[in-house]
Each structure stands twice: as structure tokens, then as C-alpha cells.
Amino acid sequence: MAYRITDDCTGCDECVEQCPISAIEPAEPIYVIDFTCCDFEECLVACPVDAIVPVTDD
Template identity: 40%
Template sequence: MALLINDKCINCDMCEPECPNQAITLGESIFEIDPILCTECVGHYDKPTCKSVCPITCIDPDPAHQETRDALLIKYHMITNPH
């Protein structure tokens, strides 16, 4: 399942540089996570780094993009090996 940043975000910019897939960008009012690129750090780390560095815990599972760990691993391989 991809993650999403909820409206509690304070735009501290802690999460964006931590994302190994470059899935986090600044939206119109808060940071946003692209569900196509978010693998919850599967393939990179044991747990999502964005959640680890967020000082206010505003990053939640995205109910609109539910994926198994296996699906996230497949997505990781597609992102990191696009050929």
C-alpha cells in the first residue's frame, strides 16, 4: 500500500529528501506522495524512511492504493530496473 501525507503536514521538508524513489514532492499546500512511485521503501529499507523522520506523524497508509508487500517489491524492481 502506498503512503499519503495528511493535512497535519507542516511542510518541514524532512520527508522529501529521505524518499529513495523520489515519490515525495511539494504540492499546492503540503507535501504529497505519488502512489505510483511509493513502495513504502520495500526493496530499499526495512521501514518507510519518511515515516521515521516525520516529526508530527502525518504519514498514513493510503486506503486508495492498497498493495501487498510482494506487489510493492515488484513495483520497486520496475522503478529501479526500468529496462
């Protein structure tokens, strides 16, 4: 499963520091998770505003 970052992102940087494969890039207006994301989920736990959610097909 891959994950994406929603508009709730505040750019706090917590997830970037936690991702073991550096799959999260700072961007404007919200941070972006790239295609290398492979489900470690450290970023979900780190995000203080629950802005990281699973990518769904619909």
C-alpha cells in the same frame, strides 16, 4: 502499500530528503506522495508530526 500525507503536514521537507526514490513532491498546502511510492517507509520515520499514513481502500 502506498502512503499519503495528511493535513498535519507542516512542509518541513524532512520526508523529501529521506525517500530513496524521490516519490514525495513539495506542494501547497501539503506535500504529496506520488504513485511510485513502494513502501520503504523512511519518510514515516522522518516525519516529525506523523503526517504520513497508509492509504486505505475506504
